[in-house]
Amino acid sequence: MTAQLVDAAGAALGLPFPVTHSAPPQRHQEVAWNGQEFLVVWSEATGLFMGRLTADGNPIDGRGVQIANEDAAPLGFAVAFDGHAFIITWTDVSALFAQRVRSDGAVDGTPVIVGEQSRPYFINRALPATVAEAASWHGSTVVRCAARCFAMACRRLPPNSSRSPNMLPSLRSSSMAATTSLPWRHRSLLRHRVHGTVYPLAAMSGCFA
Amino acid sequence: MKSDGDGYLVLRVAEGFLDLPHTVHAMALSAAGVPRGVTTIALPDGLSVNQWDLVWSGSAYVFACSALQPQSTLRKNQGSVWRTSISRDANVLSPPSRVETQGMSEVVLASNGTGALQVWAALPRARLAVRR
Numbered sequence: 001m002t003a004q005l006v007d008a009a010g011a012a013l014g015l016p017f018p019v020t021h022s023a024p025p026q027r028h029q030e031v032a033w034n035g036q037e038f039l040v041v042w043s044e045a046t047g048l049f050m051g052r053l054t055a056d057g058n059p060i061d062g063r064g065v066q067i068a069n070e071d072a073a074p075l076g077f078a079v080a081f082d083g084h085a086f087i088i089t090w091t092d093v094s095a096l097f098a099q100r101v102r103s104d105g106a107v108d109g110t111p112v113i114v115g116e117q118s119r120p121y122f123i124n125r126a127l128p129a130t131v132a133e134a135a136s137w138h139g140s141t142v143v144r145c146a147a148r149c150f151a152m153a154c155r156r157l158p159p160n161s162s163r164s165p166n167m168l169p170s171l172r173s174s175s176m177a178a179t180t181s182l183p184w185r186h187r188s189l190l191r192h193r194v195h196g197t198v199y200p201l202a203a204m205s206g207c208f209a
Numbered sequence: 210m211k212s213d214g215d216g217y218l219v220l221r222v223a224e225g226f227l228d229l230p231h232t233v234h235a236m237a238l239s240a241a242g243v244p245r246g247v248t249t250i251a252l253p254d255g256l257s258v259n260q261w262d263l264v265w266s267g268s269a270y271v272f273a274c275s276a277l278q279p280q281s282t283l284r285k286n287q288g289s290v291w292r293t294s295i296s297r298d299a300n301v302l303s304p305p306s307r308v309e310t311q312g313m314s315e316v317v318l319a320s321n322g323t324g325a326l327q328v329w330a331a332l333p334r335a336r337l338a339v340r341r
Contacts, residue, residue: 001330002309008268008324010294010303019328029328031319038319038326055321 001026001042005057013057020051020064032079032086034103039086041067041079048077048090052105060105067099067107068092213265213297216240220272222258230279231257233272237299246299252291253305255279264320269302270295271325273316288312290329 001020005013019040020026026049029042037060038053048068051061068090077090085108086101100108210219217238223231230251237245250272252258261274273292290309294302314332318325 001328002313003326003328004308006266006271006292006325006327008266010266010269010271010292010325012308013324016308026330027332028315029317029330031317031326031328033319033321033326035321038321040328042330053326057326 001029001040003040003053003057017057017059019053019059020049020062021059022049022063028077030077030079032081034081034086036103039079039081039101041077041088043077048088050079050088050101065105065107067101068097068111211263211265211270213270216245216297218263218265218270218295218297218299220261220263222261230255231259231277233258233261233274235272235295235299237295237297245297248295248299248301250293250295250301250305252276256289260314260316262316262318264318264325266294266320266325267323270297271318271320271327273308273318273327273329275314275316275329288314288331290316290327292327 001018002016003019004016007013019029020042022044024044024046026042026044029040031038031040033039036055038055039050040053041048041050042064043049046069047066049064049066051059051064053059067088077088079086079088081087085103087098088101089098091097097111097113099111102108210217217240219236219238221234223234232252233250234247235250236247239245250258252274256279257277259275259277261272263270263272265271271292271294273290276289276291288309288311289307290313291305292308293305296302308327309329312331313329316327316329318327
């Protein structure tokens with residue numbers, strides 16, 4: 001896994017560099033920025049790993065830190081910065097997990113189960129909260145329950161806590177054919193599509209309050 | 210779709226098994242949703258856009274992708290990695306430049322507000338796991 005910094009115009013800043021010294025192959029990766037450092041999250045055959053990079057691209061965590069121990073790579077994962085901490089979310093065959101990681105790279109508590117499902121969750125993106133809600137995490141998850149049944153679920157993790165998240169209402173409809181989403185600050189542009197008609201998702205009270 | 214704080218850039222990457230090469234169609238929108246411009250980004254030598262990502266770097270949109278081989282009936286990974294930049298009115302500021310020649314599959318970007326970090330990796334061979 002290789003990375004390169006680019007300037008605001010997209011031009012390369014320096015040469016490509018390795019993100020991790022891990023020997024096993026890495027697959028899938030996500031990156032977030034907390035104002036000082038990048039956090040790169042990737043999966044390997046044995047689970048989920050993370051590693052910080054300084055603003056100028058120096059890896060801090062060497063081989064990387066394992067944050068989920070699995071006998072298989074996670075099905076999906078995402079990372080976002082909520083204003084205080086990184087939030088990493090991932091799924092296995094039974095549940096959606098969330099884990100806070102402080103800016104110093106320390107894993108904050110143990111993973112919490114955001115949701116359990118008899119079918120796998122498919123993470124769209126972990127969406128960052130607004131500055132006003134920086135202490136809370138706002139995740140948007142597309143859940144596939146069955147071949148023709150889609151749902152969107154949102155869970156809020158209590159600020160600065162690794163306790164079980166608040167269970168906000170889930171949007172679940174067997175007729176929800178497709179969903180799209182944008183970061184929270186653009187919630188007016190959140191849309192979902194039911195039978196070909198697009199509705200503003202923000203109009204659904206409760207879930208995004 | 211990504212926002213620059215005062216508008217949006219909407220991307221559509223042609224998806225179709227046989228209608229290669231896949232190109233990128235971009236439309237810039239104002240905050241009110243008024244189109245500012247459109248453009249199409251195509252990789253050279255008939256390469257198709259495979260996995261891709263987009264961020265607002267602070268003064269331009271940065272687009273990165275991996276590439277598929279041309280004229281392939283299979284979606285075979287060619288493995289090169291590309292990057293280009295797009296203005297907020299959908300003008301291509303710099304043509305696609307190749308940052309990796311082969312062997313890669315996945316590409317992600319993250320913005321730090323004044324630039325971006327591009328990360329790419331090969332896609333290892335699939336591994337089946339059996340839970341006990």
